[in-house]
Amino acid sequence: MSTTAPARSALLLRRALCAAALALALAAAACLLACASQESSDGNGLVRSYDDQETVTLSFFALSAVPGMWPDDIVSLDGSTIHVVEDHADYYAKGTTQESYRGFLASRLAENSVDAYIVPAEDVIDFDRHGYLMDLSGLDAASTLSVDALAQSTYDGKVFSIPLSYTGFGFIWNKDMLDAHGLSVPEDLGQFLHVCETLKAAGITPYVANNDFALTAPAMAVGFADLYASDDAEQLLADLSSGATPVSTYMEKGFAFVEMLADKGYLDVDRTLSTAPNNDVEPFLAQEGAFVCGLVGRPGLADAEFATAGTAMPVLDEGSVAVVGADRRMAINPSSEKREYAVEAIEALCAPDNLKRIAGIKGQLTPLADDESNAAGEAYASLVETVRSGNQIPNQDFRLHFNTWASIRDLCRELLAGSSAHDVALRYDDMQRAEVAQYDAQAPSAAE
Template structure:
């Protein structure tokens, strides 16, 4: 659980056009939060029955679904009124928590989510992250959505990234990739070009450092995870026999260090050469890096397609993760996955509302709103709305053979384990230690979820 001194922002929003309410909370989620907010919603609609119940209102039934996630999605996903087959009007009440705590290693959102799921039917929908799927499957915390209308329209890669053990655990609202954002103006001022491979990346970073710039903005989120995974797993996913190699990783025949030692060595090298600030890499969260980059405080940051850098007043370009000897690769994943709590008291309405969201035209609208890729299987989608500075990155993602955030066929964690081990490298542990520790974790997790 979170320590009392660790504070996290929580946001709540109900329906289209309702005022967003923000408050700072400390420690456990305040139990009165939803009660206060629902009181506000009752004043707005003039009805005094309890939240979540099907009620009569001007001869129209209405139900409120409670969605817990890491960001407000209302205006981008379900701003139109959703109507169930029986005529019930469905509204979405959103509560959020920031994913990371401001201090320490705990993840705020996960702690809040587990706490609320443990209470039973307190939430109907929730955002599910790849790192939680193994344990959430074992604990039966999500509804299998394999037969949900709309699943058949997802792309093969998106569906693979939302499936485990024969179940579909969530509907992805978008499809994203992680790459490097570069401050083109800063590079130009130093007479540098955007790097296209590992040698060029390291050379550019050294020159930037010599000239007094911060080459790479670090954080305790994915700033180290992404380059480590790229350097470690790129050869695996580019190989013609990757399925056989993955199978050997999944049964423990091949130790994961066979691939990931190279990735850990890259992070160790970046640390030792001072390419990133060690203190920032231990304490800052990804949103801090996005803000710092937009304010011109660093030449490069690792971010996802759709990261909010609109406040930047300089020319920029997004590339793949240029840490390979012969080029770049991206880390890809279906994102904003919406899962259903199997203990929801509004289970059928939760399914119907998610079918509405999973409609291809709605998913394409979501992708356009968020400036990223669509999870729908449609090769004719026009991505010109994303911007010319990101088209090279989009072509790389579309070329295939990219690295998934989590390959569920492996049977052990990739993203979360690599992230945690990279945090230890930043603090001073060796790449050799991280490689050995990952082998141990691989064996342990394979046995745990076998």
């Protein structure tokens, strides 16, 4: 069948219009795809990856998130955009503790499925034995750390982490409760015991304690205070590290202090043993006791309906002391195939301006040299002053070839469960000998 000229013209016009519409649709789709390739959201912030650049994705594992921690647009020296995917242990289990995080982390490192991570202080010695810690001494970020923060980030000559903050454990006091009983915030052991005894006589259990740092910090404070205050501290630490001096020489006194708190009823033994690290905040806010243990700027206390004061622990005859440490230690898995990019990401994260920004978010102190800012606020001024004064007690001194923090915590739990201070101190000697022997057996000289 033939078609007339007008009909053919109409058909050609319709075809031209269809082709134009199709071209416009394809152009729009291409534009949408290009936009999608440039901007997408993964819940951790805006991720940008451009068509003319390679995108490198790094996996980062931590206990919990710090909103806004990573700077925007981390670009590698080779022009690649570095995208950090955060994975958090508290996503997998509600109320995840530091101990369960350690288990999750060890599994990921064994599987080589993480590029960067937060290393717990109590795992540094073991992770070093397993080759899980990359030496970060060449990073610019390492050169910006304070003397104390750098010491807290170095083990066996290796800078194993760059901390996001530096902090200290002390006591946080309910000033209104003290005032109501004619008491002041104590400044030494004698005043501390007077406060506790007065409150106990009024029917108040003074110390709202948990089964973790609330035991470890005061035990270490009492046990190691004389060691770190000594003019011969370096030699004394060397003797401890080699095993020449039993750790009970110092720590039996620390365990005896915790034993005293229990025996005198200054803490509730059963409640303490069943209270997880963060579960002491609620009873403290409910004014069930006069003080709680905590870090500078401890989360959860900002809404207290009473005046608070954070101080060093007044557990010494002539004053007080803090247990200090680098916090949120950023480490890199040396087995990661993307470790060079991980280094650049950590450099961006730990740049001084970004560390100051994070301190403001967290209400904590930076690990930077010559930074006197205090984002924790006036309530923590006394504790901050002590933390920055030096000669305080590290939560894990990496000059020692055996664990302190985790071991002392576990032994304090045994103490409250019925063991004596003397018995747990002797058990600590056994643990010290075993760990020192393991270190000596793996030292380079032992293998030659």
